[in-house]
Amino acid sequence: MSISTSAAAAECQPAFTERDFRNALGQFATGVTVVTTVDAQGQPVGMTVSSFNSVSLDPALVLWSLGKHAGCFPAFAQASHYAIHVLASHHQELALQFARRGVDRFAGVAWHANAQGVPLLDDALATFECRARSQYAEGDHLILVGEVLACHHAAHPEPLLYHRGVMR
Numbered sequence: 001m002s003i004s005t006s007a008a009a010a011e012c013q014p015a016f017t018e019r020d021f022r023n024a025l026g027q028f029a030t031g032v033t034v035v036t037t038v039d040a041q042g043q044p045v046g047m048t049v050s051s052f053n054s055v056s057l058d059p060a061l062v063l064w065s066l067g068k069h070a071g072c073f074p075a076f077a078q079a080s081h082y083a084i085h086v087l088a089s090h091h092q093e094l095a096l097q098f099a100r101r102g103v104d105r106f107a108g109v110a111w112h113a114n115a116q117g118v119p120l121l122d123d124a125l126a127t128f129e130c131r132a133r134s135q136y137a138e139g140d141h142l143i144l145v146g147e148v149l150a151c152h153h154a155a156h157p158e159p160l161l162y163h164r165g166v167m168r
Contacts (some may be wrong), residue, residue, distance in 0.1 A: 029163040032091070034098045035064060036111075036119040037082040039075040044106050045120040048099040049071050050162045051141075052084060062128055065141040066100040071101060077142060080132055084146070085124035089158040092167050094121075101109035114150075125160075126153040 006120035024115055034044040047070060057126075064084060066076050076082065087095055098105045110122040121127070130146025137143075159168050 006032070021163060026164045029161050032087045032095050032162050032167060033064070034085045034087060034095065034121060034124075035076070035082055036085065036115050037075055037079040037123070039072075040078065040121070042117060045072045045075040046105050046119065047076075048095045049084075052086075056147040060151075061133065061145055061146060062130065063143055063145045065143050068137075068140050068142060072076050073142070076144065077135070081114075081118050081149075082132065082144075082146065083114070083118045083120055083128055084128040084130065085121045085127075086126040086153075087160040088123075088125040089105075089160050089168070090153075091125075091160050095160060095167060124152075124154070127151065 016024075030050045031052065033047050033049050035049050036044065039045050047066075049064050049066070051065040053063050055063050062084060066073060070076075094109065097103070097107075097109070098112045099105065106119065111119045112122065114120050116129075118129065121130070125149075128146070128148050129150040130148055133147045134145045135142055136145075
């Protein structure tokens with residue numbers, strides 16, 4: 001018995017729209033992070049990211065994903081080091097600033113550079129300084145796995161969350 005090509009293709013087509021998928025994913029509350037690095041010219045680069053997760057305790061590994069159409073894709077895809085900053089509930093404007101296109105995302109932001117030149121935001125709830133370990137291209141995103149070289153955390157009251165398309 002064989003399956004026709006059109007029947008096989010129909011089975012592979014999702015029974016939902018992209019909007020349905022996004023709405024379903026929106027039911028899962030996530031933390032909000034800002035990921036930073038420097039580009040090939042040594043200029044600071046950063047963006048807001050909600051796709052952050054731990055991978056391993058030994059060795060300490062984390063992952064995040066980057067859209068292939070993001071303006072700072074080349075900088076992060078080629079970076080040897082980057083930092084992931086977990087934001088606190090009072091950082092909503094900071095998250096929005098690092099999500100905007102065509103602006104200086106570091107304007108008015110307190111930060112300093114680590115030994116690798118990576119910008120570290122001064123007021124993050126937690127910071128993970130990472131060495132790029134591996135990358136995986138999947139769909140319209142690049143999954144980046146980082147080896148945590150240093151981590152710091154502060155005692156802020158609440159993390160910034162992203163749920164159903166809204167930060168709270």
